[in-house]
Structure formats: C-alpha cells, structure tokens
Amino acid sequence: EPEVTQTPSHQVTQMGQEVILRCVPISNHLYFYWYRQILGQKVEFLVSFYNNEISEKSEIFDDQFSVERPDGSNFTLKIRSTKLEDSAMYFCASRRTDQNTGELFFGEGSRLTVL
Amino acid sequence: KNEVEQSPQNLTAQEGEFITINCSYSVGISALHWLQQHPGGGIVSLFMLSSGKKKHGRLIATINIQEKHSSLHITASHPRDSAVYICAAVNYGQNFVFGPGTRLSVLP
Numbered sequence: 001e002p003e004v005t006q007t008p009s010h011q012v013t014q015m016g017q018e019v020i021l022r023c024v025p026i027s028n029h030l031y032f033y034w035y036r037q038i039l040g041q042k043v044e045f046l047v048s049f050y051n052n053e054i055s056e057k058s059e060i061f062d063d064q065f066s067v068e069r070p071d072g073s074n075f076t077l078k079i080r081s082t083k084l085e086d087s088a089m090y091f092c093a094s095r096r097t098d099q100n101t102g103e104l105f106f107g108e109g110s111r112l113t114v115l
Numbered sequence: 116k117n118e119v120e121q122s123p124q125n126l127t128a129q130e131g132e133f134i135t136i137n138c139s140y141s142v143g144i145s146a147l148h149w150l151q152q153h154p155g156g157g158i159v160s161l162f163m164l165s166s167g168k169k170k171h172g173r174l175i176a177t178i179n180i181q182e183k184h185s186s187l188h189i190t191a192s193h194p195r196d197s198a199v200y201i202c203a204a205v206n207y208g209q210n211f212v213f214g215p216g217t218r219l220s221v222l223p
Binding site: 033035037042043044045048055056058089091093102103104105106108109111 | 148150152156157158159160163201203208210211212213214215216
C-alpha cells in the first residue's frame, strides 16, 4: 500500500540552527501539507502546497518557515533559525484530489527537539 | 475563525461497548475528517465526510451540516481501538482546523 514517508524520524538541534524535514508524498498525489503537534496539544495546520506553490498557510507559518518541492518527489519543510517552541512532532500529509473527495494520508511524523 | 470542539475529552469503555465521540464546529465547512492517532503518534485517516453517513467495518461516521455537528461511533469496541480520535474541519480552502482529540481507552 502506498504511504507517505518522512525523514528524519527524530532530530535534535540547537536553538538557532536550521532544520530541514523531508517528506515523500504518495506519487500520484497533488496536494501536500505540513502540520505540527506540540507535545500534549492538538494538531495544528502549518501550510498547504499545490501546483508548486503555497495555497494556504496559518499564522504559525511565519518567515522562519519555508516549503519547497525541489525535485518532484520530495516535499521539504525548512525552519531557518529554530526556537525552543519549535519543538514538536511535524507531520506531512498528502492527498490526490481536492477537499471534497480526497482522503488525507499522513506520514509517521518527524519529532523535532530544540535545545 | 473556525473553532472545533470534541466531547468527551477522555473516554474509558469496556470491551464490547458502543462508543460515540462528538465533534462540533462553528463555521461552514467543505468537509470533515475523522482521524485516529495511535499511542506512538502516527495518524491515520478514518473518514472524510461532506454529508450524511459513512461506514467502515465497526466504525460509523455521521455529519449534520445544518447543526455543524459530526459523530463517530464504534460498535463492539475492542482494546485495539484505544487511541486518540481527532476530528478536523476543512474550510473552503485547504486549511484544516483540528479538534483537541478524544482519548479512548477500551478495557478488556
């Protein structure tokens, strides 16, 4: 069964360092998402991506965050200068079609710990 | 801004019981998802609804668009159903608003 894969599964970094989280969506999917979940809190939407551009982003997704799809398969989330409060589980998800028909498939998550 | 609420926050049931988890949202949506988050953290999509009712095995999801309310039912619950169940409302865009989750424990 096709699946969304994320790497790394866990990353520990120092505050102020840049982090890149990688995702490989399901191959025929067209819509891509990043979410985050701070420990003990609810899942939060960060950004959606379609047709090689951001289609929507939340208030959380400020200038220190960026996404790109560099090679047609990977979908990356970059955090430019990490802060302690960026520590969370980051989930990538993809779907084939738009919001009215497409089931959402999640990766297993990347746990980011900022020290 | 859409607010998504769930009840109950925590639920403990005995194996075999019928379980209902409720979700309400404050503004109109294009679809609503029910998700299951395993103890290890992984998230699996259970249902996507824009109207009516869907059934998959022992799981049933319903939505009432007029009342801005959805329910997830589990029949003949089993300990392996223990997880956090999350509803997520999709606005008329691609922005998902997640509920806080309902932690379900099914005891043998």
